[in-house]
Amino acid sequence: MKLIILENYSQASEWAAKYIRNRIVQFGPGPGRFFTLGLPTGLPRDHPESYHSFMWNNFFKHIDISPENVHILDGNAPDLQAECDAFEEKIKAAGGIELFVGGIGPDGHIAFNEPGSSLVSRTRVKTLAMDTILANARFFDGDLSKVPTMALTVGVGTVMDAREVMILITGAHKAFALYKAIEDGVNHMWTVSAFQQHPNTVFVCDEDATLELRVKTVKYFKGLMLVHNKLVEPLYSMKEMGAERSQSKKPYSD
Amino acid sequence: MPSNKSVSDAPIVQFTNCRILRDHQLQREDLWVREGKILNPEKLFFDEKGSADVQLDCKDSIIAPGFIDVQINGGFGVDFSLATDDFKSGIDLVSQKILSHGVTSFCPTLVTSPPSVYHQVLPQISVRNGGSHGAGILGAHLEGPFISKEKKGAHPEHCLRTFEAGAFQDLLATYGSLDCVQIVTLAPEMKRSSEVIRELTKRGICVSLGHSVANLSQAEEAVQHGATFITHLFNAMLPFHHRDPGIVGLLTSDKIPAGRRVFYGMISDGIHTNPAALRIAHRAHPKGLVLVTDAMAGMGLAPGRHTLGQQVVEIDGLNTYIAGKCCTKTLSGSVATMDTCVRHFQEATGCSAETALEAASLHPAQLLGIEHKKGTLNYDSDADFLMLNDSLYVQATYIAGEEVWRQDVSGM
Numbered sequence: 001m002k003l004i005i006l007e008n009y010s011q012a013s014e015w016a017a018k019y020i021r022n023r024i025v026q027f028g029p030g031p032g033r034f035f036t037l038g039l040p041t042g043l044p045r046d047h048p049e050s051y052h053s054f055m056w057n058n059f060f061k062h063i064d065i066s067p068e069n070v071h072i073l074d075g076n077a078p079d080l081q082a083e084c085d086a087f088e089e090k091i092k093a094a095g096g097i098e099l100f101v102g103g104i105g106p107d108g109h110i111a112f113n114e115p116g117s118s119l120v121s122r123t124r125v126k127t128l129a130m131d132t133i134l135a136n137a138r139f140f141d142g143d144l145s146k147v148p149t150m151a152l153t154v155g156v157g158t159v160m161d162a163r164e165v166m167i168l169i170t171g172a173h174k175a176f177a178l179y180k181a182i183e184d185g186v187n188h189m190w191t192v193s194a195f196q197q198h199p200n201t202v203f204v205c206d207e208d209a210t211l212e213l214r215v216k217t218v219k220y221f222k223g224l225m226l227v228h229n230k231l232v233e234p235l236y237s238m239k240e241m242g243a244e245r246s247q248s249k250k251p252y253s254d
Numbered sequence: 255m256p257s258n259k260s261v262s263d264a265p266i267v268q269f270t271n272c273r274i275l276r277d278h279q280l281q282r283e284d285l286w287v288r289e290g291k292i293l294n295p296e297k298l299f300f301d302e303k304g305s306a307d308v309q310l311d312c313k314d315s316i317i318a319p320g321f322i323d324v325q326i327n328g329g330f331g332v333d334f335s336l337a338t339d340d341f342k343s344g345i346d347l348v349s350q351k352i353l354s355h356g357v358t359s360f361c362p363t364l365v366t367s368p369p370s371v372y373h374q375v376l377p378q379i380s381v382r383n384g385g386s387h388g389a390g391i392l393g394a395h396l397e398g399p400f401i402s403k404e405k406k407g408a409h410p411e412h413c414l415r416t417f418e419a420g421a422f423q424d425l426l427a428t429y430g431s432l433d434c435v436q437i438v439t440l441a442p443e444m445k446r447s448s449e450v451i452r453e454l455t456k457r458g459i460c461v462s463l464g465h466s467v468a469n470l471s472q473a474e475e476a477v478q479h480g481a482t483f484i485t486h487l488f489n490a491m492l493p494f495h496h497r498d499p500g501i502v503g504l505l506t507s508d509k510i511p512a513g514r515r516v517f518y519g520m521i522s523d524g525i526h527t528n529p530a531a532l533r534i535a536h537r538a539h540p541k542g543l544v545l546v547t548d549a550m551a552g553m554g555l556a557p558g559r560h561t562l563g564q565q566v567v568e569i570d571g572l573n574t575y576i577a578g579k580c581c582t583k584t585l586s587g588s589v590a591t592m593d594t595c596v597r598h599f600q601e602a603t604g605c606s607a608e609t610a611l612e613a614a615s616l617h618p619a620q621l622l623g624i625e626h627k628k629g630t631l632n633y634d635s636d637a638d639f640l641m642l643n644d645s646l647y648v649q650a651t652y653i654a655g656e657e658v659w660r661q662d663v664s665g666m
Contacts, residue, residue, distance in 0.1 A: 052296065052300050053296060056295075056296040056299060056300070057296075060299060061284070061295060061296075061299075066305065067299045067300070067302075067303035068303055070299075070300075
């Protein structure tokens with residue numbers, strides 16, 4: 001894995017954004033050649049305003065994406081399992097996920113794969129843990145009884161199938177989960193640990209999130225920042241990429 | 255990009271690289287328009303899977319709702335209170351010319367006139383949408399003749415009337431028809447005004463207090479019966495007195511019925527009101543301030559003599575006084591344009607651009623109860639808007655999403 005440690009939340013976000021941008025540009029998407037970006041469902045679809053608005057305001061309205069290319073799991077579908085299966089099919093049809101970007105819960109979950117989720121699970125209906133329900137209560141006016149208890153989520157296995165995985169972890173409250181994810185063993189109680197077995201994972205975090213890690217680990221990866229920063233500098237743009245595509249091999253390997 | 259719009263095939267225009275006035279703030283957002291209305295891009299994206307057909311770069315302009323002028327007596331040589339043969343073309347001319355001032359909707363105003371004028375002129379005014387032909391007409395504003403003799407201002411005394419005898423019937427007989435009337439200004443201290451105010455309010459006509467010597471309780475009573483506006487605050491009314499604030503006291507009155515707001519017109523041309531007075535009013539009741547021009551026929555023309563209904567008026571620079579009486583110094587209308595009023599208002603009060611723009615768009619729309627379709631850039635409202643630069647000079651005017659005026663590059 002690559003562990004990228006930045007000073008704070010904004011720097012971590014910026015690094016991640018630049019990385020994703022470079023990846024998309026270097027991939028050279030075009031008609032018929034899709035860069036498939038995977039994102040976990042942020043909130044149960046039962047609250048359509050929040051999630052769709054969130055995605056619109058923070059992502060879709062700033063880019064020139066075609067609405068037909070946006071696939072969001074529909075929690076109101078009549079047959080939820082069929083909806084999940086169809087989602088897996090759509091991923092296959094798009095050529096598989098090129099890059100999956102996600103966060104991590106304080107209990108170490110990726111997407112809604114709560115502790116105890118199978119590490120080879122696929123997109124399915126999942127019962128939410130109390131932690132997650134509490135965290136989501138803010139979207140339902142703090143009323144716990146209103147928070148949905150089930151959600152549709154991509155599975156751990158689904159994400160493992162992506163060609164690259166990027167996990168964003170910021171804040172001291174995630175520090176223990178990060179420790180469990182990368183310094184302990186692979187364990188279905190901390191589902192993010194599954195990515196230790198993925199060939200291409202990037203963890204982007206801020207200083208606070210490293211609070212539970214060994215000093216040795218942090219020093220090692222901080223020392224690699226010179227090399228890792230080559231992934232975001234130079235920052236490529238679609239217009240320049242025509243001529244340079246042949247040269248855009250990764251500067252080094254893991 | 256292929257679009258798969260399920261609701262309508264009409265072209266969708268996306269205005270980018272701009273700051274739009276929404277929710278009382280200038281936000282860096284794109285403005286989407288379809289079929290003359292402001293479109294919700296999120297719904298378009300998720301529900302219709304649609305996208306823009308045309309994208310226009312606004313070069314970092316401010317986009318604000320079009321201005322609404324609820325008190326304008328004429329301009330460019332046209333006087334709305336004169337029953338001429340070519341009245342219709344006169345009103346068309348003014349509505350076309352004020353597009354360059356950023357006005358997208360207005361209320362042609364008639365000053366105190368003999369009944370014959372009302373009977374001839376009012377049927378020629380019709381409520382209509384704006385477009386490339388000119389700003390939209392929301393309805394007439396009848397300022398008088400039921401006003402106070404002591405505060406007639408430039409209105410001709412011989413045409414003043416009362417409705418003591420027949421109350422509302424008298425009013426109807428004077429005007430002839432109220433079909434296209436949006437606002438009536440009257441003096442509430444007149445006998446039987448409460449009945450008249452109630453009748454007018456019942457018909458959806460906005461009642462405004464002005465040209466009056468009413469004290470505060472008379473004014474408050476009028477508001478309780480339905481009055482919601484004050485015509486050119488400070489002008490043609492008793493001055494504020496600390497033991498009887500008069501009509502001016504409505505700005506901070508505690509007798510306003512719940513859920514209602516009293517609005518007040520201000521002519522911020524630098525002449526009708528001292529900037530300090532403008533600031534006092536603004537600070538006392540910022541949400542009620544409505545910018546009006548009270549422009550008359552001479553607006554837009556060279557200095558000289560013009561008419562204002564039955565009066566002759568002399569214009570010298572920005573000053574407009576009743577002609578002939580060299581010492582009278584009675585103001586009579588103005589030659590200010592709406593955009594200069596907005597800029598002067600901002601300068602005098604030091605308020606934000608958002609506040610200045612809303613005083614000329616959102617507040618008049620709220621006064622007339624039309625803010626669900628005019629005066630804002632909210633989704634589904636009419637796409638009447640302006641492109642302005644940072645100094646609030648209008649660069650382009652749009653009505654129903656179509657460009658109806660653009661500033662010449664040579665800077666005219």
